[in-house]
Amino acid sequence: ERAREILESGARRGSNRLGVEAMDLLDAYGIPTPQGDVVSSPVEAEAIAEEIGDDVVMKIVSPDILHKSDIGGVEVGVPVEDVRDTYEDLVVRARNYQEDATILGVQVQEMVDLDNGVETILGMNRDPQFGPLLLFGLGGIFVEVLEDNTVSVAPVSENEAKGMLDDIDSAPLLRGARGRDPVDEATLVETIQRLSQLVTDFPAIVELDINPLVATPDGVQAVDLRLTLD
Ligand code: ADP
Numbered sequence: 523e524r525a526r527e528i529l530e531s532g533a534r535r536g537s538n539r540l541g542v543e544a545m546d547l548l549d550a551y552g553i554p555t556p557q558g559d560v561v562s563s564p565v566e567a568e569a570i571a572e573e574i575g576d577d578v579v580m581k582i583v584s585p586d587i588l589h590k591s592d593i594g595g596v597e598v599g600v601p602v603e604d605v606r607d608t609y610e611d612l613v614v615r616a617r618n619y620q621e622d623a624t625i626l627g628v629q630v631q632e633m634v635d636l637d638n639g640v641e642t643i644l645g646m647n648r649d650p651q652f653g654p655l656l657l658f659g660l661g662g663i664f665v666e667v668l669e670d671n672t673v674s675v676a677p678v679s680e681n682e683a684k685g686m687l688d689d690i691d692s693a694p695l696l697r698g699a700r701g702r703d704p705v706d707e708a709t710l711v712e713t714i715q716r717l718s719q720l721v722t723d724f725p726a727i728v729e730l731d732i733n734p735l736v737a738t739p740d741g742v743q744a745v746d747l748r749l750t751l752d
């Protein structure tokens with residue numbers, strides 16, 4: 523099974539921390555991710571960008587770098603002609619941050635339309651007493667500031683997943699406040715259930731964060747991933 527392979531390849535590297543290199547895990551559970559790939563050279567990065575055929579997002583991929591944007595490890599809106607130079611820049615910044623950081627490569631990713639979307643967070647923390655606790659809330663830069671989230675024990679039913687949307691203070695934002703189109707709630711609910719299934723199937727995952735999970739009127743896109751294995 524594909525999902526198991528991804529987790530095992532992480533474990534083989536001797537790292538219990540996985541990042542965007544493990545995004546296929548989400549695809550395997552039907553959680554949509556933007557088009558893209560993790561590559562290990564500027565030339566390969568350029569090839570992916572050409573395949574995407576538009577400006578791209580580029581991110582450093584390293585188990586030693588938890589918050590990529592904090593160290594200048596995320597470049598948004600990179601034109602194809604700048605992709606090779608940007609690859610080198612990202613690696614230099616990572617090395618400046620930590621000389622001996624393990625660098626797995628760079629992710630080249632399709633741009634997601636944040637203007638028409640809401641950045642949410644969908645995560646899991648395994649509690650010794652209650653088991654896997656799913657967390658859903660407002661994501662992106664607002665996570666720490668607003669702390670608008672809700673928690674449910676996995677596995678969650680469809681109604682429980684729906685209830686998580688109702689629970690957060692920002693629910694009106696999802697439902698089209700300020701003349702915006704409402705986000706695709708059915709897909710969001712389904713995504714919460716799919717993550718619930720994933721963490722139920724893999725007890726070895728002790729912590730997982732999709733931040734942001736961008737919710738738009740057309741569906742959802744898991745833009746970033748971080749997880750810890752026990
Ligand atoms: P990290 O959380 O490690 O800093 P992210 O992958 O979450 O890295 O990227 C940081 C921010 O950059 C996101 O919260 C989002 O606002 C923006 N971003 C990342 N990927 C994309 C994308 N594919 N399209 C549009 N914006 C993006």
Ligand code: MG
Pocket residue numbers: 733734746747
């Ligand atoms: Mg993130």
